[in-house]
Amino acid sequence: MPTWEYIGEAVLAGLVSALLFAIAGHDVLHERLCNLRSDLMLGVGVALGISATIWVGFFALLSSEFGAWLRQKNEAVSYSWALATPILAYLLGLLILMFTACSVSLSLLELNVFVLIYDLINCLTTIRNVNGLVGLWQTWEQQRKTS
Secondary structure (H helix, E strand, O other): OOHHHHHHHHHHHHHHHHHHHHHHOHHHHHHHHHHHHHHHHHHHHHHHHHHHHHHHHHHHHOOOHHHHHHHHOOOHHHHHHHHHHHHHHHHHHHHHHHHHOOOOOHHHHHHHHHHHHHHHHHHHHHHHHHHHHHHHHHHHHHHHHHO
């Protein structure tokens, strides 16, 4: 995944955050964040676990013939980064929620909302990346059957 796509996710998270603050307001978001903190931590923790499992599964996939083909096409490293990056985003989100979710600081509230939205965007990106990997598998399978 090119760097501009990571930047695009951050920009989108920033725009959605700004829109959310404009619609709901800081006080409402602070109250909701405090009330839902444990549920949000659970959700981000589950996403972290799923993302880590997908990444480990990808490494298992690399030991197959398809994995050799991915390495030959120079796609293995790109997909490894694409599947590992959400792990870091979820870990960051979990830590930020754990230590700063109910802070009275406006900056920390904005950071929490931004990171939660960024993590949600990463859920969608992970699905897209797995679908991209499946598309490559289909291409490999078709090439293997025709040769």
